[in-house]
Amino acid sequence: MTLLIRLAAVLILLVLTVIALGFYKFNIAGDDLYIKENDMVRPLAPFEEGARSVMMRLFSLDTGHSFKITLPDSNSAVTLTGFNKEPSLAVGAYQDKEIRGEVLLDYLRLTPLNLPGNTGTTQFAAPFAVTTQGTGVFWYLGMFRLDDRSGSITHLDSQYLGDRVVIQAISPDIPFDPPHRITISLRTLAPEQPMATTPGQETERTFYVTRDTIEVSASR
Incomplete structure (x- = not known):
């Protein structure tokens, strides 16, 4: 047992x-x-400097082509070569005759546009600002076309948005049918508001877009 x-x-x-x-x-x-x-x-890829790093970060393209923005008041093309971490802006410096400054692309508001006839390309809108030696920060809505095969970008057109405005959203019409429209929601300085203060007046701007142009539309 x-x-x-x-x-x-x-x-x-x-x-x-x-x-x-x-x-x-x-x-x-x-x-x-x-x-x-x-x-x-x-972790997210570091903010490396150089035109190639801009294309890699924004479009995941390792290409020899650079992202160039044409200054609205001249034919000078400015290459984006780096980033501001806060806020999220791609940056390029320029000198146009005696004027020097920066071009700042708000790449978080890059908005694809599903326009007909764009086979093999990607068309998009994005806001960018131009600074000078003065105090102004002049914002524009730019329209661009990316060749999906070569990685080259063409700056097609621009429309002025305002000085020191705060852009809140870019909204294409849904459904995105002709006439193709996009609406920009932004804050501007009120007429009596000091220039040094934060813009507080909310407004909207509406634009018609085609394959090659941005045209001003009446506000909604």
Whole structure:
């Protein structure tokens, strides 16, 4: 009888040992799985400088073509070569005769436009600002076309939005049928508001868009 009791105790001990080892192995495997899954999470690419890094960050294109914005009041093309981290702007410096400044593209508000006849290209609108040595920050709505194969970008047209405005949203009509319209929601300075204060007057601007132009429409 004593022998049977001893054998039963040994058997129970073996079963408990197997269960414990299995539980330990499961937890180790779970830890390994957690590490592998988290190894797949990568931080956002750093804000590297250079025209190639702008194309990579904005369009995931490793191309020799650069993103150039044409100054609205001249034929000078300004290459975007870096980023401001706060706010999220792509930046390019320029000198046009005696005037120097920066062009600032609000790339978080880059808005694709599903216009007909754009096979092989991507057309989009995006706001950008032009600064000078003065205090003005002159905002425009630009329209661009990206060649999906070559990675080249053409700046098609621009419309003036205002000095030191705060752009809140760009909204294409839904459904986006002819006449194709987009609406810009923004805040501007009230007539009596000091220039140094934050714009507080909400307004909307509406534009017709075609494959090559932006045309001013009446406000909604």
